[in-house]
Amino acid sequence: xxxxxxxxxxxxxxxxxxxxxxxxxxxxxxxxxxxxxxxxxxxxxxxxxxxxxxxxxxxxxxxxxxxxxxxxxxxxxxxxxxxxxxxxxxxxxxxxxxxxxxxxxxxxxxxxxxxxxxxxxxxxxxxxxxxxxxxxxxxxxxxxxxxxxxxxxxxxxxxxxxxxxxxxxxxxxxxxxxxxxxxxxxxxxxxxxxxxxxxxxxxxxxxxxxxxxxxxxxxxxxxxxxxxxxxxxxxxxxx
Amino acid sequence: xxxxxxxxxxxxxxxxxxxxxxxxxxxxxxxxxxxxxxxxxxxxxxxxxxxxxxxxxxxxxxx
Numbered sequence: 001x002x003x004x005x006x007x008x009x010x011x012x013x014x015x016x017x018x019x020x021x022x023x024x025x026x027x028x029x030x031x032x033x034x035x036x037x038x039x040x041x042x043x044x045x046x047x048x049x050x051x052x053x054x055x056x057x058x059x060x061x062x063x064x065x066x067x068x069x070x071x072x073x074x075x076x077x078x079x080x081x082x083x084x085x086x087x088x089x090x091x092x093x094x095x096x097x098x099x100x101x102x103x104x105x106x107x108x109x110x111x112x113x114x115x116x117x118x119x120x121x122x123x124x125x126x127x128x129x130x131x132x133x134x135x136x137x138x139x140x141x142x143x144x145x146x147x148x149x150x151x152x153x154x155x156x157x158x159x160x161x162x163x164x165x166x167x168x169x170x171x172x173x174x175x176x177x178x179x180x181x182x183x184x185x186x187x188x189x190x191x192x193x194x195x196x197x198x199x200x201x202x203x204x205x206x207x208x209x210x211x212x213x214x215x216x217x218x219x220x221x222x223x224x225x226x227x228x229x230x231x232x233x234x235x236x237x238x239x
Numbered sequence: 240x241x242x243x244x245x246x247x248x249x250x251x252x253x254x255x256x257x258x259x260x261x262x263x264x265x266x267x268x269x270x271x272x273x274x275x276x277x278x279x280x281x282x283x284x285x286x287x288x289x290x291x292x293x294x295x296x297x298x299x300x301x302x
Contacts, residue, residue: 006283036275043277046288058276060268067271071264082256086249109263113270119281121274129270 001044002031004119011066011115013130014188019181030123058118067116074108077101093151096161099143107136134175134187141194142168148201148222152215153208155201164194195229202226 007016008028016022035041036055043051081101088094110132114121121129146161171190173179180186202223209215245251282290 004281004289006287006289009281009283009289033275036277041277045291053277053279055275055277058272058274060272062276063268063271067268071267075260075264078260079253079257082253086252086256089247105260105263109267113267116271117274118276119274121270125270 002028002035004032008032008119012111013126014134014183017183019178019183019186022183023178026123026127028123029120029126032120033122036120062118064116067112070108070112070115074105074112077108078105093147096143096147096150100140100147103136103139103143107133107140110136131176135172137187137191138168138172138175141191141198145194145198145201148198148205152212152218153205155204155208164197168194195226198226 007025010016013022013025016025039054041053041055043053045051078101081098081104085094085098110129114126114129142161142164145164149155149160149164167190171186175186178186202219205219206216206223209219246255279291284290
């Protein structure tokens with residue numbers, strides 16, 4: 001017998017702060033998934049009544065709109081990034097921009113698969129998809145910070161982007177092996193650090209482009225997306 | 240060298256990228272539609288319980 005709680009239905013396990021609860025969430029997903037493989041499931045409800053339900057494979061029409069929204073966003077980001085790269089293979093900025101599009105696609109596609117589940121997904125698959133989501137969030141952050149280092153004005157040498165990707169790789173390792181007991185340290189703080197770094201680089205780019213209206217226009221666009229990303233990330237932080 | 244020139248053609252590159260995108264999107268859709276279903280809509284409530292909707296179980300609360 002398994003007690004269902006509202007937490008079993010959360011779209012995104014990132015909202016779980018404590019790593020022990022995070023692991024327990026995936027274990028319970030496996031338990032529920034195994035239970036739903038049975039031909040019949042007995043549902044006990046608050047009033048004391050029992051309902052016999054026959055689990056079945058999900059109908060495609062029951063997939064929520066949020067799934068398609070995430071897939072479209074990811075596909076658009078990927079194709080815009082690749083379109084820029086297709087005509088500028090030798091440009092470092094174009095490569096980094098394409099990398100942000102590619103990682104954003106993997107980030108949203110993986111999230112779409114698990115966030116639109118009805119109740120349960122096999123725990124290991126869920127954990128794998130969540131790791132793909134986090135790993136690509138780190139790649140996206142490192143590529144975006146590096147892009148702001150190179151575009152529209154080059155702010156310095158290649159050591160800074162190398163450091164950004166090294167820190168991203170380190171954050172991903174801490175995510176895979178769960179080095180910390182708190183998901184804020186594992187996932188949210190590295191992303192927040194990347195966002196703050198990109199804000200500083202955005203201001204630096206703003207100052208560096210003061211005599212060039214074209215570059216200033218490019219910086220404006222980046223700062224707009226940056227502020228949107230920052231506000232969205234901070235809003236999604238649990239209390 | 241000829242292969243490299245073909246691969247670096249913008250049209251071919253974009254075709255490759257869109258194929259990859261489509262394959263990954265279909266993989267994601269396959270995972271989403273392969274999950275088991277109870278045939279009812281489960282809605283979390285503010286007090287941590289779950290309300291069921293559809294399948295003749297309207298407004299029934301799980302403990």
